[in-house]
Amino acid sequence: MKKYLFWFAVVLMLVMPAVSGAAPLNQGQDYVVQADDWLSKLAEKFLGDPLAYPAITYYTNQKNAEDESYAKISNSDVIEVGWKIYIPTQEEAQAYFSGSVQKVGEGTIKIGALMPLSAPGSVSGGTAMKAAFEIALEEINAAGGVLGQPVELIMVDTEGLPERGTAAMQRLINQDGVVGVVGEYHSAVGLTAKEVAHDNHVPVIFAETWNDNITAVQYPEVFRIAPVSSEVAEVDANFLQSVGAKYVVIMTENTGYGIPAAEQTEARLAERGIESDTYFADLGTLDFAPVIERIKAGPKPDAIWVLLTGETSFNFEQQAAEAGIGPQNLLMICNQAAADSEAFWASVPDGNLCVWRRIGLPQQLWTDATKAFAAKYKEKTGKATPESFAMEAYDSLKLMAQAINEAGSTDPDAIINALENITYNGALGTITFPYGLKNPVPEDMDPKWWHQFPDPAITMVQYTEKGQDAADVTVVFPEKYKTGELIRP
Secondary structure, eight states, rough: OOHHHHHHHHHHHHOOOOOSSSSSSSSSEEOOOOOOHHHHHOOOOOOOOOGHHHHHHHHHHHHHHHOOSOOOOTTOOOOOOEEEEOOOHHHHHHHHTTTOOOOTTTTTTTEEEOOOSSSSSHHHHHHHHHHHHHHHHHHHTTTTTTBBBBEEEEEEEEEOOOOHHHHHHHHHHTTSOOEEEOSSHHHHHHHHHHHHHHTTHHHHHEESHHHTTTHHHHOEEEEOOOOOHHHHHHHHHHHHTTTSSSEEEEESSSSHHHHHHHHHHHHHHHHOOOOEEEEEEEETTTOOOHHHHHHSSSSSOEEEEEOOOHHHHHHHHHHHHHHHHHHHHHEEEOGGGSHHHHHHHHHHHTTTTTTEEEEEEOOOOOOOOHHOOOOOHHHHHSSSOHHHHHHHHHHHHHHHHHHHHHSSSSSSSHHHHHHHTTOOTTTTTTOOBBBBSSOOOOTTOOGGBBBOOOOEEEEEEEOOOOOGGGOOEEEEGGGGGGOOOOOOO
């Protein structure tokens, strides 16, 4: 967050649920959905607040009950071109959020889900997570829901921004009344969202947020199934040592993930006698020419390690390739967003020989649960294999649902207790949380292991053909998972 005044404005918006920031609508209006419309975009355009979209859903469905020419919105994240919907006035939206009208979804168990669906966040990552959440939701409700009631999943776009994530968590908890929250891709969002979860005593399971401090603060409400950044840095350094690297360039982002991840990687490399220099860019940077020229002006690196995330990483990787320092010129470890092979090749056509980090069981070790999810994910998205962040999103929601059922209640303390004692078999394997309230982290262990899934598999894989599908990559590290040798540029 760059401006404290902006932060204050966000907080003020949440304290006063009235929709603000746009010229008030004096009367509601009909609207026909256009290409690339999202309800959150329409809420921002007409009501001045992207998080006011539930009011559009509610009033459109009220209209549908009287006039079938209006759409019936069963999922606020899925609207179709040509649908006729109703945009309420700000007074009507205020009435909805103040509770003076009955809200959609009464009689359901409400769970919130965070993900980036707009820039500067990782749109490809958020889109994958959204598809995975929808698969999990369908399975949960087909199996009878939670506590005998259907689950209503309220998905919110965080844009990868801490302030937006904070506002989304406040809205989910204080206005939508969710009993738990799952998901999120960006650590910067997770770092602020966890504070809201803690302040409101609502359990949250983070899916793809790696920053150590997310669990190291040891909040009772906070759980994580993604790996911790410092452990990933250890694998990264071991890989670079195995290929004989002596000097490495780290390209990272100015975020709550990128800064500590670079520091941890630098430290692990130094322990192995590997020198490094780190370069920084903001999330969402489009033009990397200046930083690429600085890299080229320095010593030639044995490898470039990309800690940028999402589409920002694609921008750097392709521009580096065009400048002669891409994966076909020297060893480049691309961001794990490369797991979305369709998005990667569309954005990084010169990305062959890119090495990238994959989280989750190698395909030869997939469980029945992994295979079942992968089949549904392929049917839904057309992708041959699910990305790690899709598996994490799927598991986070299924895990929360199982915990609520085992708790027999939506009481937060009961859910937290259930999560601490849970054994869940999912797409990532068997998930447990060994350390927490009942079994504190030992004094000689890092506090990051609090409510942390300790066993996510981490492998290094490589594209070996242009246009190759992520399902067909070669596992090049570590030795116990290898399916082939690293191809050096």
